[in-house]
Amino acid sequence: MKIYNTMTRQKEEFIPINPMQVNMYVCGPTVYDFFHIGNARTFVIFDTVRRYFEYRGYKVNYIQNFTDIDDKMINRANKENITVKELGDKFIEEYYKDADGLNIERATINPRATEYIKEIIKFVEELIEKGYAYEVDGDVYFSTKKFKEYGKLSGQKLDELQLGARINVDERKKDPMDFAVWKSQKPEEPAWESPWGMGRPGWHIECSCMAYNLLGETIDIHAGGVDLVFPHHENEVAQSEARTGKTFANYWMHSAFININNQKMSKSLNNFFTAREVLEKYDFDVIRLFMLSAHYRTPLNFSKELLEGAKSALERLYNSINNLENLLEESCKEKMDDNDKKYIKNLDEYKSKYIEKMDDDFNTADAISVIFDLIKDINVNVNVNSSKEIIKYCLDLIRELGSPLGILQKSTKINLDEEIEQLVQKRQKARKDKNWDLADKIRDDLKSKGIVLEDTPQGVRWKRI
Ligand code: AMP
Numbered sequence: 029m030k031i032y033n034t035m036t037r038q039k040e041e042f043i044p045i046n047p048m049q050v051n052m053y054v055c056g057p058t059v060y061d062f063f064h065i066g067n068a069r070t071f072v073i074f075d076t077v078r079r080y081f082e083y084r085g086y087k088v089n090y091i092q093n094f095t096d097i098d099d100k101m102i103n104r105a106n107k108e109n110i111t112v113k114e115l116g117d118k119f120i121e122e123y124y125k126d127a128d129g130l131n132i133e134r135a136t137i138n139p140r141a142t143e144y145i146k147e148i149i150k151f152v153e154e155l156i157e158k159g160y161a162y163e164v165d166g167d168v169y170f171s172t173k174k175f176k177e178y179g180k181l182s183g184q185k186l187d188e189l190q191l192g193a194r195i196n197v198d199e200r201k202k203d204p205m206d207f208a209v210w211k212s213q214k215p216e217e218p219a220w221e222s223p224w225g226m227g228r229p230g231w232h233i234e235c236s237c238m239a240y241n242l243l244g245e246t247i248d249i250h251a252g253g254v255d256l257v258f259p260h261h262e263n264e265v266a267q268s269e270a271r272t273g274k275t276f277a278n279y280w281m282h283s284a285f286i287n288i289n290n291q292k293m294s295k296s297l298n299n300f301f302t303a304r305e306v307l308e309k310y311d312f313d314v315i316r317l318f319m320l321s322a323h324y325r326t327p328l329n330f331s332k333e334l335l336e337g338a339k340s341a342l343e344r345l346y347n348s349i350n351n352l353e354n355l356l357e358e359s360c361k362e363k364m365d366d367n368d369k370k371y372i373k374n375l376d377e378y379k380s381k382y383i384e385k386m387d388d389d390f391n392t393a394d395a396i397s398v399i400f401d402l403i404k405d406i407n408v409n410v411n412v413n414s415s416k417e418i419i420k421y422c423l424d425l426i427r428e429l430g431s432p433l434g435i436l437q438k439s440t441k442i443n444l445d446e447e448i449e450q451l452v453q454k455r456q457k458a459r460k461d462k463n464w465d466l467a468d469k470i471r472d473d474l475k476s477k478g479i480v481l482e483d484t485p486q487g488v489r490w491k492r493i
Pocket residue numbers: 055056057058065066067068069070252253254255256283284285286287292293294
């Protein structure tokens with residue numbers, strides 16, 4: 029498998045630290061509000077990366093944090109007149125509702141920054157001991173000049189960065205590029221005891237610390253949205269490698285933004301839609317198909333038209349599933365014949381192509397095209413004369429290729445409850461009796477319940493809409 033590594037700016041063969049295991053850390057949300065559909069893209073992308081590794085037989089330790097202490101958390105909690113802890117609890121709960129709604133698998137662990145204060149203090153102490161950090165009036169700063177490779181992730185040189193940072197220099201810092209790893213308490217702020225007085229951790233240190241404590245000194249993959257490359261991930265590299273003297277992460281993955289009118293969707297620009305709003309109108313299959321139809325390193329514009337396009341594309345896929353589910357009931361032939369066996373070889377070529385695309389830096393866009401080609405082929409070649417065995421094979425294959433993307437797992441069949449079952453029977457009888465008015469009325473009643481009937485030479489078919 030090949031992964032584009034931000035650190036080296038090239039695609040590299042993925043070699044895990046432990047055979048067939050992936051230790052992966054993804055920067056999660058700051059839990060001060062509902063997350064928007066831009067954040068959701070990042071979460072869906074790395075959920076897909078994780079699912080695909082699992083599909084290829086890896087065991088994945090997937091850590092995604094909750095940032096539950098920072099300026100945004102404090103401001104919002106003050107505004108709502110609740111504690112920062114209460115605010116965090118509330119929006120973590122809301123996060124799970126929306127993430128489950130988007131069919132995002134639960135992480136192995138979702139650590140909260142405030143659960144790691146003791147470990148963060150230890151981290152900062154070690155940085156001071158090693159001469160990489162210094163204290164000024166209760167604040168502790170990381171000394172970027174001391175870390176010779178500072179700038180290597182974002183491909184910038186420290187002296188160039190220093191020039192850019194001269195405005196707004198905090199006088200207490202030794203260098204404009206130094207950043208806080210510990211912040212002293214300001215009035216009305218939550219704080220913890222530390223060797224430097226009451227205070228709280230800086231943002232960057234929390235991820236370095238939780239990755240270290242949960243996954244070890246060197247991890248396989250560190251991931252997040254592209255806005256995190258600098259300064260967040262650059263600073264994480266500096267702190268972590270200063271502490272351990274080892275490579276922090278072997279692969280750095282960054283996903284591109286969701287934009288609106290070519291501008292990043294963000295809370296501060298007020299140009300966002302929450303995931304919850306979008307989930308009210310569209311199924312998660314539609315949203316995931318929309319997001320995964322572009323490569324994860326390509327920005328994606330958000331528009332109603334594109335979502336509607338994804339919706340009709342998905343309908344084509346589910347129509348094919350529906351057709352196969354019906355054929356499975358209607359076919360009279362159990363076992364495959366020689367032709368079917370030859371056809372399986374043809375089907376498996378689609379699977380190989382799909383794997384080839386996904387192995388190439390998770391090219392979901394091309395992998396989805398392969399699924400569409402597969403479905404076209406099946407639609408032409410599989411019919412009521414095909415064996416149940418081959419029909420089942422097709423259905424399983426479509427679902428198999430959909431599962432790393434988190435789509436196409438639903439059945440178009442629902443269990444008809446008794447009332448609906450009786451209505452279908454009653455309509456059959458009405459038709460037999462040539463009572464067309466009654467038959468039409470029952471059909472309309474079923475439609476209002478979301479059930480569509482189709483009369484076919486094989487009998488009455490129904491599906492959910
Ligand atoms: P935040 O809660 O702002 O720290 O963001 C959580 C995650 O969403 C981070 O990995 C961000 O990089 C990512 N993110 C923020 N805005 C967008 C966007 N418009 N499109 C894609 N990802 C985003």
